[in-house]
Amino acid sequence: MYRYDEIDQRIVAERVEQFRDQTQRFLAGTLGEDDFKPLRLQNGLYIQKHAPMLRVAVPYGLLSSAQVRMFGHIARKYDRGYGHFSTRQNIQFNWPKLAQVPDILADLATVEMHAVQTSGNCIRNITADHLAGISPDELVNPLVWCEVLRQWSTFHPEFAFLPRKFKIAVSGSEADRAAIQVHDIGLQATRNTQGEVGFKVYVGGGLGRTPIVGQVIREFLPWQHLITYLEAVIRVYNRYGRRDNLYKARIKILVKERGLAAYREEVEAEWAQLVDGAGTLTKDIVDDIASRFTQPAYRRLPKEDSELKTFLSAERAFARWHGRNVHAHKVPGYAAVTLSLKRPGVPPGDVTADQLDAIAALADKYSFGELRVTHEQNLVLPDVEQRQLLALWREAKALGLATPNLGLLTNIIACPGGDFCSLANAVSIPVALAISERFENLDYVHDIGELDLNISGCMNSCGHHHVGHIGILGVDKNGEEWYQISIGGQQGNHASIGKVIGPSFARAEVPDVIEKLIEYYLEHRDSAEERFIDVAERLGIEPFKKHVYGDTHQKQAHRARQLATA
Amino acid sequence: MATLIKNKRIAPDSWQLLSPAVDGGLSELPQSGDWIVPLTLWQAKRAAHGGRIGVLLENTDDPRVLAEDFDKLALIAVRFPKFTDGRGYSIARLLRRMGWQGELRAVGDVLRDQLFYMTRCGFDAFALRDDQDPQVALSAFGDFTAPYQAAVDDGARLGSARAPSKPAASALSPW
Ligand code: SF4
Numbered sequence: 001m002y003r004y005d006e007i008d009q010r011i012v013a014e015r016v017e018q019f020r021d022q023t024q025r026f027l028a029g030t031l032g033e034d035d036f037k038p039l040r041l042q043n044g045l046y047i048q049k050h051a052p053m054l055r056v057a058v059p060y061g062l063l064s065s066a067q068v069r070m071f072g073h074i075a076r077k078y079d080r081g082y083g084h085f086s087t088r089q090n091i092q093f094n095w096p097k098l099a100q101v102p103d104i105l106a107d108l109a110t111v112e113m114h115a116v117q118t119s120g121n122c123i124r125n126i127t128a129d130h131l132a133g134i135s136p137d138e139l140v141n142p143l144v145w146c147e148v149l150r151q152w153s154t155f156h157p158e159f160a161f162l163p164r165k166f167k168i169a170v171s172g173s174e175a176d177r178a179a180i181q182v183h184d185i186g187l188q189a190t191r192n193t194q195g196e197v198g199f200k201v202y203v204g205g206g207l208g209r210t211p212i213v214g215q216v217i218r219e220f221l222p223w224q225h226l227i228t229y230l231e232a233v234i235r236v237y238n239r240y241g242r243r244d245n246l247y248k249a250r251i252k253i254l255v256k257e258r259g260l261a262a263y264r265e266e267v268e269a270e271w272a273q274l275v276d277g278a279g280t281l282t283k284d285i286v287d288d289i290a291s292r293f294t295q296p297a298y299r300r301l302p303k304e305d306s307e308l309k310t311f312l313s314a315e316r317a318f319a320r321w322h323g324r325n326v327h328a329h330k331v332p333g334y335a336a337v338t339l340s341l342k343r344p345g346v347p348p349g350d351v352t353a354d355q356l357d358a359i360a361a362l363a364d365k366y367s368f369g370e371l372r373v374t375h376e377q378n379l380v381l382p383d384v385e386q387r388q389l390l391a392l393w394r395e396a397k398a399l400g401l402a403t404p405n406l407g408l409l410t411n412i413i414a415c416p417g418g419d420f421c422s423l424a425n426a427v428s429i430p431v432a433l434a435i436s437e438r439f440e441n442l443d444y445v446h447d448i449g450e451l452d453l454n455i456s457g458c459m460n461s462c463g464h465h466h467v468g469h470i471g472i473l474g475v476d477k478n479g480e481e482w483y484q485i486s487i488g489g490q491q492g493n494h495a496s497i498g499k500v501i502g503p504s505f506a507r508a509e510v511p512d513v514i515e516k517l518i519e520y521y522l523e524h525r526d527s528a529e530e531r532f533i534d535v536a537e538r539l540g541i542e543p544f545k546k547h548v549y550g551d552t553h554q555k556q557a558h559r560a561r562q563l564a565t566a
Numbered sequence: 567m568a569t570l571i572k573n574k575r576i577a578p579d580s581w582q583l584l585s586p587a588v589d590g591g592l593s594e595l596p597q598s599g600d601w602i603v604p605l606t607l608w609q610a611k612r613a614a615h616g617g618r619i620g621v622l623l624e625n626t627d628d629p630r631v632l633a634e635d636f637d638k639l640a641l642i643a644v645r646f647p648k649f650t651d652g653r654g655y656s657i658a659r660l661l662r663r664m665g666w667q668g669e670l671r672a673v674g675d676v677l678r679d680q681l682f683y684m685t686r687c688g689f690d691a692f693a694l695r696d697d698q699d700p701q702v703a704l705s706a707f708g709d710f711t712a713p714y715q716a717a718v719d720d721g722a723r724l725g726s727a728r729a730p731s732k733p734a735a736s737a738l739s740p741w
Contacts, residue, residue: 160655
């Protein structure tokens with residue numbers, strides 16, 4: 001965990017007072033609605049369909065058990081007893097009262113938390129992957145770099161009113177689990193031939209209305225220049241990014257319109273003025289920030305736990321969960337465990353106050369009191385002894401947190417959608433629930449194998465539908481909810497944007513369509529190893545399309561003929 | 567008339583803003599008094615003036631065009647058409663980096679809640695939007711007492727303003 005020092009604590013305390021003052025002026029009528037709106041957004045406060053929604057920052061997804069208990073407290077005291085983990089590794093509360101938000105922030109500050117820059121046209125929460133710092137394949141620990149960037153971007157005076165929101169993600173390993181290529185800036189830790197640490201910098205990726213995979217603007221940026229270089233990239237964007245059209249305001253459009261080479265040239269010219277100046281990082285600064293992270297007191301354990309092997313062969317359900325929800329750890333004898341927040345009948349990412357307390361207790365008992373939030377809306381216990389896995393599984397199962405579906409079809413990512421979000425074209429959660437109900441049979445879901453299914457309620461793409469192997473997007477047709485379905489999207493090093501298979505469907509048809517896609521896949525995969533996405537890549541969308549629409553088209557053609565001859 | 571805050575105080579304002587001529591063409595530079603004039607007018611008629619001159623930059627202007635003129639100017643103003651349009655912040659930083667040391671004034675949609683950021687980007691004078699309470703606005707400069715990142719107002723580097731570090735024995739390695 002990163003632990004606040006006196007300055008961090010002072011900054012959040014001053015933030016609470018600043019926001020309290022702004023809220024009071026708004027409620028007293030001396031701060032107008034239009035003037036308050038960007039201020040509250042930069043504090044994660046939306047006015048939603050039913051009530052304000054408060055989005056609390058979980059910097060790079062790291063949480064302590066005390067913070068999770070605080071979420072439970074907030075859910076009980078100010079909300080309706082639950083919270084919702086978002087795809088941006090944050091937690092959202094859907095029912096707070098505006099006048100109470102300053103008090104919520106004050107409560108959060110007691111556990112080193114805040115809602116700073118969780119929305120608005122500023123630099124948002126910096127994200128990493130959920131196994132950051134513990135996975136065996138990392139070159140550097142990305143958490144420290146995320147924290148460096150968190151401090152730099154927090155209340156950045158120049159970049160609070162950018163043309164549009166700005167998202168940065170960091171990957172510490174070559175295998176990208178942080179979706180860095182669909183961020184405004186993606187940073188991939190790497191080493192040059194001298195073995196020095198630096199970053200490969202991607203720019204202009206993003207989802208939304210115009211999904212684009214980021215391009216490499218710099219192959220190797222030495223770590224000392226991380227901040228000055230990002231300042232140059234964002235300053236060019238701040239000056240020239242489009243402000244005339246909300247949908248063309250992201251950096252990806254500017255990079256696309258100017259061309260990568262021209263954009264790079266401007267950035268380099270600006271950076272030439274900044275390089276080695278204030279903002280240049282030194283080893284002291286980075287080490288100082290690193291020193292404020294606590295590190296679990298790992299025990300010396302054998303690499304493989306012998307008892308675990310026995311349990312795995314004895315308990316099939318345990319083995320299945322272990323196969324899906326347990327991940328390798330760089331420290332011998334340890335593992336990381338995903339607690340699934342996806343199960344039939346519950347909106348993806350939702351968690352009750354009682355569950356939050358129980359989860360905090362599990363973290364204390366099994367994982368040094370630490371947790372992670374994943375962008376797939378699950379929680380991770382990062383530091384579990386392998387010999388404790390069976391006991392943990394039993395407890396998690398009793399709490400409904402052990403659905404062994406990680407990476408499988410029913411681990412659906414879904415945005416809050418029309419049930420909560422005022423921008424939505426259509427609901428997402430009921431669609432997710434209908435699909436998980438249809439695919440209730442675990443054996444079948446395991447047989448289908450790896451499959452990401454993502455749902456967004458509108459083009460803003462909070463549910464990342466573009467990078468789902470199957471993506472579902474809510475669209476509006478004459479005031480009715482319809483769903484467009486795409487296949488072939490994926491995240492990671494081979495990021496790609498899914499292709500729409502054809503005209504959209506009514507809500508009730510969606511589970512059938514998914515079933516058809518799966519059916520076709522199962523018939524045509526060359527082995528159980530070939531995943532849905534592989535088949536979609538190999539065969540393209542046409543045969544899937546035919547399989548899905550074939551019948552209806554024939555029916556329509558048939559009907560048209562009947563009408564013609566009548 | 568907008569209230570002026572300068573160097574974190576309410577201050578009298580001797581400057582007048584010269585609007586473009588009614589026919590849309592260039593006005594003449596007034597012969598005396600303190601005038602803030604549009605960039606185009608300054609570029610066309612820069613020589614002939616007896617009093618003090620300031621230039622108004624729109625946030626689409628490139629501040630580098632003034633680089634040679636600093637010694638002839640007494641003030642540079644940057645207009646915020648809407649407070650949510652953040653281009654003016656970058657322009658201020660560029661002007662300070664270019665070495666402009668005179669008054670740098672924010673005009674237009676200038677509100678209490680942005681003064682702290684504007685100051686950190688190099689503005690030292692603010693012509694407040696008419697509805698702003700200047701006394702309330704003055705409190706903005708104390709919103710935060712320990713910023714994280716370097717900006718124009720101080721040369722502090724990230725991390726350097728902080729307490730000496732603890733031994734880094736159990737720290738995560740960023741290297
Ligand atoms: S994708 Fe659209 S509907 Fe879903 S949460 Fe985002 S804005 Fe709301």
